[in-house]
Amino acid sequence: MSVFEAHDLCKSYAQPRQKFLGKMPRKMILKQVSLFIEQGECVALIGPSGSGKSTLAKLIVGLEKADAGMLSFCGQQATSFQPVWQQEIQLVFQNPQAALNPQMTIFECIAEPLRNAHQQQIDEKVRALLEEVGLSSELLTCYPSDLSGGQQQRVMIARALSRQPKLLILDEAVSSLDMMIRQQIFVLLKRLQEQRGLSYLFITHDLRSVEKMATRFYVLYDGEIVEENTSIHTLQHPFSKALYEAMLPLYPSRKRRECYAK
Numbered sequence: 001m002s003v004f005e006a007h008d009l010c011k012s013y014a015q016p017r018q019k020f021l022g023k024m025p026r027k028m029i030l031k032q033v034s035l036f037i038e039q040g041e042c043v044a045l046i047g048p049s050g051s052g053k054s055t056l057a058k059l060i061v062g063l064e065k066a067d068a069g070m071l072s073f074c075g076q077q078a079t080s081f082q083p084v085w086q087q088e089i090q091l092v093f094q095n096p097q098a099a100l101n102p103q104m105t106i107f108e109c110i111a112e113p114l115r116n117a118h119q120q121q122i123d124e125k126v127r128a129l130l131e132e133v134g135l136s137s138e139l140l141t142c143y144p145s146d147l148s149g150g151q152q153q154r155v156m157i158a159r160a161l162s163r164q165p166k167l168l169i170l171d172e173a174v175s176s177l178d179m180m181i182r183q184q185i186f187v188l189l190k191r192l193q194e195q196r197g198l199s200y201l202f203i204t205h206d207l208r209s210v211e212k213m214a215t216r217f218y219v220l221y222d223g224e225i226v227e228e229n230t231s232i233h234t235l236q237h238p239f240s241k242a243l244y245e246a247m248l249p250l251y252p253s254r255k256r257r258e259c260y261a262k
């Protein structure tokens, strides 16, 4: 069963700099984008910079409104994001440093979405969430700046989990992390996917991450879905092929090793 579906989503933005004779032209950013995510599935979204990936993420979490099209979450169809979906669709951004309030302790960062609960419940929940994302409770009194990038991203994931989501939108969520930490976050995300039945929309530029995380992926190019595939090794669209060609091999051939060494 699909946890989320988008049908023919269109989105344009006004171009104030190109205003002419009192008319404000609009630029089409998303052109009839359709996709679906099954329950418990990790679907990736790749595409060049400016192709509209983050705009699509914003439509899905209700930060922006589509010009046209339909959304469906857990079988409920609507022309725009519904406030009742807010708890269950959560967004994790690329840069946790910018997303976490530097004045709040780690406890406060994770507890903030739980503020309506009883204090004792909040304490227990925050500790359980911290443990679930593999962080020590010793960090509860620290501030975001005391933590590494990987730890900060774990806090962001714990914060998102506090709302009991069904769908996480991971917008370049591991891009700023080094390879080792990235791998650890992948392991964490896979475990959460299994244990909680979570679904992910995993937005990235990195085909290796797609290979590791996703069972299926879409390619967004100039606001259009130009490809849907299950393997990065059978890409069809020229952009996807170019991205594949640009990917460094896991085990470079001798010829390539010599080339990189120069």
Ligand SMILES: Nc1ncnc2c1ncn2[C@@H]1O[C@H](COP(=O)(O)OP(=O)(O)OP(=O)(O)O)[C@@H](O)[C@H]1O
Pocket (backbone or CB within 6 Å): 013, 014, 029, 047, 048, 049, 050, 051, 052, 053, 054, 055, 056
């Ligand atoms: N609020 C806005 N007003 C006007 N134009 C916008 C707005 N937000 C995004 N855009 C434009 O929409 C286009 C798509 O932007 P978007 O951030 O969705 O791309 P992206 O694929 O996520 O890029 P990247 O991979 O670099 O993050 C860009 O040309 C951008 O300038």
